[in-house]
Amino acid sequence: MPPTTHLRSPPDDPKAQWIIQKYGGTSVGKFLERIASEIVPAYMATNHKVAIVCSARSGQTKALGTTNLLLQAATEALCGDDAATPSGSLSNSVASLTNGTQTPNHRPGSAFARRPSSRASSAKPESLSAVALDNKLAQLELTKATASPAAPPAENGTSSDSSDTEAVATAAAPAVGYNATVDRILSDHIASVRKAVAKDLELREQLERDIVEDCERLRDFLMAAKIIEEISPRSKDVIIGVGEKLSCRIAVGALRDAGVEAELVTLENIVDPALVANIGQDSQGEFTLDQSFYDSLSVALGERLKACKGVPVVTGYFGNVPGSLLSQIGRGYTDLCAALCAVGVGAQELQIWKEVDGVFTADPRKVPTARLIPSITPEEAAELTYYGSEVIHPFTMEQAIKKAIPIRIKNVENPGGSGTVIFPDVPEGQDGSKDKLVDGHVDQPRPPLTPSASIANFGAWGAAGKHLATTPVHGAERKLPTAVTIKDDVLVLNVHSNRKTVSHGFFAKIFGTLDKYGVVVDLISTSEVHVSMAMAAGIRPRTLDKLKAELQKVGTVSVLxxxxxxxLVGRHMRNMVGVAGRMFTVLAEGNVNIEMISQGASEINISCVLHEKLAVKALNLIHYSVLEVSPKPSNTESGAFGRSFF
Known part of the structure; x- marks a missing residue:
């Protein structure tokens, strides 16, 4: 990055505590200016060191985000469409793979050597304008074609004009396949750079060059995958890692343009090869990453962040994990990276920034009276995550919580709100002042104040900061469940025994068959001769047909x-008499039929399966009758709102 004057650096105070902020793709895509000019500087002003972890950017939805486009490009590279690859580029890649030569642009540790390109030259290209972006992309293809090895001389000893014409025609043709997808990614990020960096034109031009170079490296990687007709799981990791790198580049530019010193932190080589060498495999050849791996990784991340002189902007992608990052951790690896960063630096708290104020008692889009939950336990957050409310993955929570680092869900559109904090309850008799707990809740760092940051933004906390999850009722404390959630798109598989096997053999064959086809069950209800299983309806039809055919050997199979x-989730439900009865009575009064019921031994969650068309009605009934703070009279006499659901 070119030097920018008067950049504000993080506090030099050795007592300054760290705050790790993780931003999702849509937050980076839509609110980067607010992040760079308001949120990060405000926390720095309160003597905090801030590090941010970015997901790959998205425009409006995750479905149209960069990660999905990268996975699409990987698929297109193997589709067999020869027209997707310009012949000049293909010949270059074949030559480089055959000769094994390294070019001046070869990167150590890169899967493939980078061929020389006029785009990577030291000459500074002119800045891209919004109008000329499509022309620039076409020019990039033309440059690639004309940079090919010279065509064989014609019989008269001169270059063939027809070859030049063919090269120009090839470059001028519309990009298809993975080339078109990479062009779209490039176009989106160039447009984002122009929006994010408005003041420092030199910085903007450098960012444009860096992003073009990253996208061309991606294009070469996909081209090589097309040649060998294979994309391994680790190669797919490398491909999706490009998204976070592009996102973080733009975030660094936005911060520097806003006057904040920032530093790009890429983690391709953060995983210690010596540590990887000690990782074992199970009987099926799968790598097993134990807790010692994550502990060592968090130490390495902490050292890397502490060495930064500016605000570290960290890619969620953290290198070559044995067995592939996607298969070992899944697409939630960015949250995990943020948690490990928080552990590594001993952060005051980990903040997960979303486009909602925090965790609510129900989906506020479906339940008008849903209210913000000021604090929940990790167990409650895990249950809500499993059953439809996207909070944070339980394994990610575990990494931070076991080191006494609170996790706070915050709203990038309302930085002054307190959000929802995830932290265990204070054990009875323990002095909360010895921990990070004060009066039963976690004191958050002073948030950036905005004109809208009134007491109303602090959810269910009263003016005195009192938690309203329990409220006095006629002189006694009334305990309430925490939240109710709905998981849509579910099917129920029923198996009724044919009585040819004893009960334990019946169960063994069912669970063995589920394991054979890799089917995950959300809920299960059993008797000696009958098993009902609720699972995601997204299971492949062919897999479902095979599963049914095999289960029919032990009984009659039906599908709903x-x-x-x-x-219904809540830590207080362990000591609440009659909450299950009230829940099902309310549903019965609302004429909602229940197909299946399940309650775990922890008594923190009571679940039932019902028809999808009744889901919103049931959600409102339960919230109004079981989760409302003020005591309610009989349901049918509690006003127009209550009666409208019965």
């Missing part, structure tokens, strides 16, 4: 489609 799981 268009179902939903309703779950």
């Amino acid at each position: 489609r268009d179902m939903a799981i309703l779950s």
Whole structure:
């Protein structure tokens, strides 16, 4: 990055505590200016060291985000469409793979050597304008074609004009396949650079060059995959890692343009090869990453962040994990990276920034009276995540919580709100002042104040900061469940025994068959001769047919489609008499039929399966009758709102 004057650096105070902020793709895509000019500087002003972890950017939705486009490009590279690859580029890649030569642009540790390109030259290209972006992309293809090895001389000893014409025609043709997808990624990020960096034109031009170079490296990687007709799981990791790198480049530019010193931190080589060498494999050849791996990784991340002189902007992608990052951890690896960063630096708290104020008692888009939950336990957050409310993955929570680092869900559109904090309850008799707990809740770092940051933004906390999850009722404390959630798009698979096997053999064959086809069950209800299982309806039809055919050997199989799981969650439910009875009575009074019921031994969650078309009605009934703070009279006499659901 070119030097920018008067950049504000993080506090030099050795007592300054760290705050790790993780931003999702849509937050980076839509609110980067607010992040760079308001949120990060405000926390720095309160003597905090801030590090941010970015997901690959998205425009409006995750479905149209960069990660999905990268996975699409990987698929297109193997589609067999020869027209997707310009012949000049293909010949170059074949030559480089055959000769094994390294070019001046070869990167150590890169899967493939980078061929020389006029785009990577030291000459500074002119800045891209919004109008000329499509022309620039076409020019990039033309440059690639004309940079090919010279065509064989014609019989008269001169270059063939027809070859030049063919090269120009090839470059001028519309890009297809993975080339078109890479062009789209490039176009989106160039447009984002122009929006994010408005003041420092030199910085903007450098960012444009870096992003073009990253996209061309991606194009070469996909081209090589097309040649060998294979993309391994680790190669797919490398491909999706490009998204976070592009996102973080733009975030660094936005921060520097806003006057904040920032530093790009890429983690391709953060995993210690010596540590990887000690990782074992199970009987099926799968790598097993134990807790010692994550502990060592968090130490390495902490050292890397502490060495930064500016605000570290960290890619969620953290290198070559044995067995592939996607298969070992899944697409939630960015949250895990943020948690490990928080552990590594001993952060005051880990903040997960979303486009909602925090965790609510129900989906506020479906339940008008849903309210913000100021604090929940990790167990409650895990249950809500499993059953439809996207909070944070339980394994990610575990990494931070076991080191006494609170996790706070915050709203990038309302930085002054307190959000929802995830932290265990204070054990009875323990002095909360010895921990990070004060009066039963976690004191958050002073948030950036905005004109809208009134007490109303602090959810269910009263003016005195008192938690309203329990409220006095006629002189006694009334305990309430924490939240109710719905998981849509569910099917129920029923198996009724043919009585040819004893009960334990019946169960063994069912669970063995589920394991054979890799089917995950959300809920299960059993008797000696009958098993009902609720699972995601997204299971492949062919897999479902095979599963049914095999289960029919032990009994009669039936499938109920268009179902939903309703779950009532709360740590107080362990000591609440009659909450299950009240829940099912309310549903019965609302004429909601229940297909299946399940309650775990922990008594923190009561779930039932009902028809999808009744899900929103059931959600409102339960929230109004079981989760409302003020005591309610009989349901049918509690006003127009209550009666409208019965």
